Amino acid sequence: MEHVIIIGNGIAGVTAARHIRKLSDKQITIISKESDHFFSRTALMYIYMGHMKYEHTKPYEDHFWAKNRLELLRDTVLSVNTDTRELQLEKGTVLTYDQLILATGSRPNAFGWPGQNAKGVQGLYSLQDLELLEENTKHTRHAVIVGGGLIGIELAEMLRTRHMDVTMLVREKDFWGGVLPPKEAQLVGRHIREHHIDLRLETELEEILTDEHNQVKAVKTKSGEDISCGFVGLTVGVHPNIGFLQNSPIETDRGILVNRALETNVPGVYAIGDCAQQREAIGERKPVEQVWYTGRMMGETVAQTICGNRMEYAPGPWFNSAKFFDIEYQTYGWVWAKPKENEASLYWEHEDGKKCLRLVYDKDSMRFLGLNAFGLRLRHELCDAWLKKEASIDHVIEALPSANFDPEFYQKHEQDIMRQFSKNLKTAAA
Amino acid sequence: MSEVKKNMALTGEPPAALSAGQKGATALGMLGLGVLLLAVFNVHFPNKGLWLSLSLCTMVAGIIWFAQVTYAGKPSGIKNDGVWFKSISSRGLWAWFFALFITGFYVVLYFFPQYLGLVKDGENTGIIALFDPLSKALSGNPASQWFVYGTLYTIAIFAFGIKFIWKYRHNRYEVIRTVSVMFFQTAFAFIIPELMARLNSESWSLPYYDLKNIWPLNYYNFEQYRIDSFISAGTVGTALLIFGILSIFVITPVLTYKYGKRWYCSWVCGCGGLAETAGDPFRQLSDKSVRAWKIERWMVHSVVVFVTIMTTAVVHSYLGEDSGKYWLTRSTFLVGVAAVLTLVFVWAVVFKRDKLQKDARYGAIGFFVVIMTLIGIHLFSGTQQVFLLEAEKLRSSYGFLIGAVFSGVIGVGFYPLMGSRVWCRFGCPMAAILGFQQKLFSKFKISTNGGQCISCGNCSTYCEMGIDVRAYAQKGQNIVRSSCVGCGICSAVCPRGVLKLENDSHKGRVDESPVLLGNADNLLDLLKK
Numbered sequence: 006m007e008h009v010i011i012i013g014n015g016i017a018g019v020t021a022a023r024h025i026r027k028l029s030d031k032q033i034t035i036i037s038k039e040s041d042h043f044f045s046r047t048a049l050m051y052i053y054m055g056h057m058k059y060e061h062t063k064p065y066e067d068h069f070w071a072k073n074r075l076e077l078l079r080d081t082v083l084s085v086n087t088d089t090r091e092l093q094l095e096k097g098t099v100l101t102y103d104q105l106i107l108a109t110g111s112r113p114n115a116f117g118w119p120g121q122n123a124k125g126v127q128g129l130y131s132l133q134d135l136e137l138l139e140e141n142t143k144h145t146r147h148a149v150i151v152g153g154g155l156i157g158i159e160l161a162e163m164l165r166t167r168h169m170d171v172t173m174l175v176r177e178k179d180f181w182g183g184v185l186p187p188k189e190a191q192l193v194g195r196h197i198r199e200h201h202i203d204l205r206l207e208t209e210l211e212e213i214l215t216d217e218h219n220q221v222k223a224v225k226t227k228s229g230e231d232i233s234c235g236f237v238g239l240t241v242g243v244h245p246n247i248g249f250l251q252n253s254p255i256e257t258d259r260g261i262l263v264n265r266a267l268e269t270n271v272p273g274v275y276a277i278g279d280c281a282q283q284r285e286a287i288g289e290r291k292p293v294e295q296v297w298y299t300g301r302m303m304g305e306t307v308a309q310t311i312c313g314n315r316m317e318y319a320p321g322p323w324f325n326s327a328k329f330f331d332i333e334y335q336t337y338g339w340v341w342a343k344p345k346e347n348e349a350s351l352y353w354e355h356e357d358g359k360k361c362l363r364l365v366y367d368k369d370s371m372r373f374l375g376l377n378a379f380g381l382r383l384r385h386e387l388c389d390a391w392l393k394k395e396a397s398i399d400h401v402i403e404a405l406p407s408a409n410f411d412p413e414f415y416q417k418h419e420q421d422i423m424r425q426f427s428k429n430l431k432t433a434a435a
Numbered sequence: 436m437s438e439v440k441k442n443m444a445l446t447g448e449p450p451a452a453l454s455a456g457q458k459g460a461t462a463l464g465m466l467g468l469g470v471l472l473l474a475v476f477n478v479h480f481p482n483k484g485l486w487l488s489l490s491l492c493t494m495v496a497g498i499i500w501f502a503q504v505t506y507a508g509k510p511s512g513i514k515n516d517g518v519w520f521k522s523i524s525s526r527g528l529w530a531w532f533f534a535l536f537i538t539g540f541y542v543v544l545y546f547f548p549q550y551l552g553l554v555k556d557g558e559n560t561g562i563i564a565l566f567d568p569l570s571k572a573l574s575g576n577p578a579s580q581w582f583v584y585g586t587l588y589t590i591a592i593f594a595f596g597i598k599f600i601w602k603y604r605h606n607r608y609e610v611i612r613t614v615s616v617m618f619f620q621t622a623f624a625f626i627i628p629e630l631m632a633r634l635n636s637e638s639w640s641l642p643y644y645d646l647k648n649i650w651p652l653n654y655y656n657f658e659q660y661r662i663d664s665f666i667s668a669g670t671v672g673t674a675l676l677i678f679g680i681l682s683i684f685v686i687t688p689v690l691t692y693k694y695g696k697r698w699y700c701s702w703v704c705g706c707g708g709l710a711e712t713a714g715d716p717f718r719q720l721s722d723k724s725v726r727a728w729k730i731e732r733w734m735v736h737s738v739v740v741f742v743t744i745m746t747t748a749v750v751h752s753y754l755g756e757d758s759g760k761y762w763l764t765r766s767t768f769l770v771g772v773a774a775v776l777t778l779v780f781v782w783a784v785v786f787k788r789d790k791l792q793k794d795a796r797y798g799a800i801g802f803f804v805v806i807m808t809l810i811g812i813h814l815f816s817g818t819q820q821v822f823l824l825e826a827e828k829l830r831s832s833y834g835f836l837i838g839a840v841f842s843g844v845i846g847v848g849f850y851p852l853m854g855s856r857v858w859c860r861f862g863c864p865m866a867a868i869l870g871f872q873q874k875l876f877s878k879f880k881i882s883t884n885g886g887q888c889i890s891c892g893n894c895s896t897y898c899e900m901g902i903d904v905r906a907y908a909q910k911g912q913n914i915v916r917s918s919c920v921g922c923g924i925c926s927a928v929c930p931r932g933v934l935k936l937e938n939d940s941h942k943g944r945v946d947e948s949p950v951l952l953g954n955a956d957n958l959l960d961l962l963k964k
Contacts, residue, residue, distance in 0.1 A: 054515075064892070297889050410882075
């Protein structure tokens with residue numbers, strides 16, 4: 006029987022395993038150094054905040070794995086020998102595979118700042134990071150978070166629930182300004198401050214200052230200011246976790262290089278999820294996609310290939326979502342921080358300053374290109390259909406009410422939005 | 436520099452401890468409760484009306500103050516910080532104390548009301564005496580243990596309802612739903628029946644009737660003393676009796692068809708009302724395992740069978756052989772019951788079998804055969820005892836086991852250990868029947884949103900009915916479950932806008948081949964298979 010080994014039990018690896026099991030009888034082994042069972046990485050923050058316990062973050066009950074003949078191994082892969090198709094594990098075992106799926110995820114970035122290895126300085130990605138955070142913040146009164154992205158704001162929310170004063174250093178002019186257009190970025194910025202976070206925009210980290218026990222005591226910014234703190238969270242992005250492949254013939258760049266079918270240069274070895282890097286970017290997508298959804302989608306795809314139906318990773322329209330403290334965010338299609346040459350957009354914001362909607366369209370063809378929604382829930386299925394069918398902006402505006410996915414009895418804003426957008430469109434045309 | 440931290444601690448800490456305001460509010464509420472406790476121990480209060488008002492008002496004020504301190508100053512949004520750190524909401528020591536306290540209260544209430552001061556044919560003493568002035572003001576009669584209980588129950592729903600509304604003020608579904616349960620409890624369960632009692636006279640007396648209580652939740656509705664008093668009360672009584680029957684066969688199925696069982700369980704019902712308000716801090720304690728779900732199905736449906744047999748036996752026991760006293764005769768009644776059961780059974784098992792779990796199908800067949808055999812034996816053997824069992828024994832054991840121990844002692848007493856819906860989930864025959872209707876022909880469902888689920892588990896964790904919502908959401912499948920009471924919290928706590936409760940068309944309500952959006956269409960087609 007063919008033996009498929011999957012390194013990594015995150016969403017990518019587990020999705021692949023589940024779908025291979027659905028399609029075949031192959032022997033499947035999942036190796037993880039992080040946890041005995043699959044848990045939802047995106048839910049780590051809720052454990053720290055006391056919304057859930059670790060057990061609640063496990064999407065499947067523990068009996069699921071044996072029942073579906075998915076062997077789980079808690080170990081670290083030290084090296085891969087692609088000639089003999091063997092894996093050397095830390096606990097001494099050597100495993101032989103027929104097909105190998107690398108789904109090893111990411112590690113937090115740190116850009117060589119002085120003091121970045123001090124006690125009380127860390128990133129947030131893994132279960133172990135969470136345990137460390139618990140330890141590191143036990144006696145913290147003031148924390149500094151470096152980086153204004155999705156993990157940064159999550160970490161800020163987490164620390165605030167424990168009554169720490171939090172300062173956020175953000176390089177851009179606005180929070181997540183590299184991704185969000187200024188209006189949306191400012192909306193989030195206001196909300197961050199509403200939660201009593203000291204948000205420092207256009208502020209960069211120079212170095213981390215430590216005391217005689219190598220414990221962090223302050224950070225110094227590029228403008229020369231010292232901010233004293235007992236904890237520093239580094240949330241300046243993540244990079245593929247591929248260190249163990251150093252001496253293998255598997256080609257890597259920032260991530261493990263794969264073709265469209267998620268195959269590496271070595272036959273029988275695949276890479277999916279955060280750790281994979283497309284040799285050529287797909288459409289507007291980044292070559293390395295570090296999102297829950299893309300990990301899942303690559304898992305679904307590679308399972309087909311492994312089970313004899315070779316398939317290219319061909320993701321549909323881009324989508325993503327997040328929650329910034331109390332404000333939910335959904336995006337469908339492409340909305341750039343800076344509009345491209347041919348793009349124009351319509352923007353509506355509610356008077357409470359916590360809800361907004363931006364529709365982006367092509368100025369020439371009037372085609373709908375994407376949207377950002379804050380504080381509004383929209384139907385994925387409809388937005389997806391609009392993008393696939395290349396619907397016109399007029400059509401989208403008209404169909405907006407049917408895309409509403411807010412809970413019942415919520416105040417509806419579509420009439421407002423439609424009125425304003427139709428007017429704006431006419432003005433733009435004139 | 437933003438400075439929020441107000442206490443003197445030098446470090447960050449998990450949000451488990453109470454703030455000064457919360458402590459004050461708790462103390463105030465406890466003060467009110469203290470008066471009641473003193474009354475239990477027969478401390479004499481000179482002006483009962485004043486002391487009772489004082490006690491009830493301080494309890495309400497304490498709860499509202501607590502809510503204000505907890506939620507008012509913060510931006511609106513989900514407020515579950517520290518739920519699993521606090522002893523009371525995570526099965527810690529306080530939870531066990533609290534469970535013991537409520538359980539004890541229910542045991543005394545149901546089985547030893549004399550310790551609360553109930554005196555038959557004489558002046559009440561203790562806590563019941565404290566409630567006499569209020570009871571006399573409402574119905575004209577002295578208080579009973581049930582009046583004390585009803586008052587405290589209503590006050591709990593009212594005060595904790597305000598707390599709940601504060602907590603979920605950003606969510607209009609939750610706000611409106613909570614106003615609804617507060618209204619139905621106060622008006623229908625508390626004030627109207629008390630005022631109805633005022634209309635009673637020597638010749639004319641209505642039974643105590645909470646109009647929103649429908650059989651089999653009020654399993655006693657068709658007992659002889661009630662039927663007799665309905666009939667004795669002329670048109671009004673007959674109308675109420677007809678209303679009681681219509682509620683079962685018409686109002687309930689129609690409303691459940693349109694809105695799902697939530698119209699009752701989380702909008703109207705008193706048990707649901709308490710669970711959603713006072714019980715809200717415990718909703719996360721329900722067991723989500725598949726094993727628990729299996730136990731639930733067997734238990735709750737067994738109760739339905741039990742209550743059906745019991746009610747049939749009881750009604751049968753007082754009906755005559757001819758239509759002298761009652762219009763209905765014994766055999767017509769039994770044949771009628773058999774006919775209704777057969778109709779429902781044939782419809783469900785023959786036409787809707789694909790929507791039933793396998794064990795539900797077997798169970799239904801088993802129960803149906805048993806009941807039919809019993810009815811058959813009776814009709815053809817001519818014994819006086821229905822089902823060879825004494826109706827009175829059935830009635831009293833149902834009242835003891837289900838009516839008192841399950842719905843009261845365990846149902847509420849175990850809030851801090853097994854969550855707020857233990858009774859609704861494992862024991863309530865009304866919920867089971869509504870659930871059966873919801874599963875098989877309602878328009879209600881919880882839709883999932885494309886591919887947006889991140890499997891975080893908030894929905895499952897905060898489902899008070901122990902439904903593993905995530906199991907469906909992470910497959911992209913709509914949630915159509917008989918146990919769902921439509922409280923809407925899964926949708927509220929979802930950080931990615933994945934869940935929406937809605938009354939939609941039947942088409943596509945049950946996803947036979949769910950799929951998560953994201954990949955190219957050709958792969959999605961393969962995944963659907």
